[in-house]
Amino acid sequence: MKKQKAFLDEIARYKNVLEEHEEYAKEYLEARRILEQSKRDIEAIDQRTFAEMKHMMRPPKKLENVITGVLILVGMKDTSWRSAKLFMNDPKVKKKLLEFDPKNVSPPARRRATKWLEDHAESFEEDNIYKVNRAAVPLARWVKGIISIVSVFTRLEEFEDGERIIAEIEEASEKIAEYESDIHRVQELMDRWQEILDLLELDINS
Numbered sequence: 001m002k003k004q005k006a007f008l009d010e011i012a013r014y015k016n017v018l019e020e021h022e023e024y025a026k027e028y029l030e031a032r033r034i035l036e037q038s039k040r041d042i043e044a045i046d047q048r049t050f051a052e053m054k055h056m057m058r059p060p061k062k063l064e065n066v067i068t069g070v071l072i073l074v075g076m077k078d079t080s081w082r083s084a085k086l087f088m089n090d091p092k093v094k095k096k097l098l099e100f101d102p103k104n105v106s107p108p109a110r111r112r113a114t115k116w117l118e119d120h121a122e123s124f125e126e127d128n129i130y131k132v133n134r135a136a137v138p139l140a141r142w143v144k145g146i147i148s149i150v151s152v153f154t155r156l157e158e159f160e161d162g163e164r165i166i167a168e169i170e171e172a173s174e175k176i177a178e179y180e181s182d183i184h185r186v187q188e189l190m191d192r193w194q195e196i197l198d199l200l201e202l203d204i205n206s
Contacts, residue, residue: 028152028170035145039098041138049135050088060132065116065123067136069143070097072113073105097142102149110150117147 053059053067064081071079071087074096087093105113122128124140157163 028149031145031148031152034141035102035149038138038141038145042094042097042142045094045135045138047091047094050093053085053088053133053135062123062129062132063136065120066129066140066143069113069116069120069124070139072109072116073143073146074100075104075106075109097139100146102146102153105146105150107154110147110154113143113147114151117143 053063056063059067059081064084067081067084067088068079071084074087076083076087090096117124124144126137126140129136129140
């Protein structure tokens with residue numbers, strides 16, 4: 001019981017942190033959700049798909065706009081299609097995107113990427129990019145997720161204790177997601193045991 005109480009108290013503490021910074025936490029959590037979904041989708045893209053993009057002499061404009069958004073965020077100054085092809089040909093490109101930390105986006109890159117997304121918003125709409133290249137959909141989500149997160153960072157950094165608030169929101173959101181995952185696994189295990197018990201009861205009564 002003591003362990004259960006400590007577990008619930010810990011969850012309550014982290015939820016209180018998110019409620020305390022609700023205005024920013026909601027936006028951060030939604031951006032993080034989009035980003036994590038994009039990472040799962042990027043994980044499913046094989047290197048051959050990136051290679052196919054690389055061999056395009058003249059890519060569709062919407063695809064080029066999405067790739068340019070990626071290049072800006074990872075800090076590349078040269079966002080030409082030639083540079084994009086070199087980036088996509090890197091065998092570690094998936095790893096770079098999956099492990100990319102939004103905190104590494106420099107202030108100039110934040111401003112440049114945000115303006116790029118605003119100016120080319122149609123290219124990042126999922127229905128539009130899906131018609132052009134299905135594999136680019138998670139890349140568009142990745143760009144939007146990163147930009148949304150750094151937007152929260154930018155606003156919070158204006159406060160004297162902004163970095164502390166960012167750290168608290170990140171820790172709280174990660175811990176709650178971890179705890180909810182643990183609870184889900186326990187619930188699945190309990191459900192399976194209940195099914196076994198129900199079957200045993202049927203055998204006994206038959």
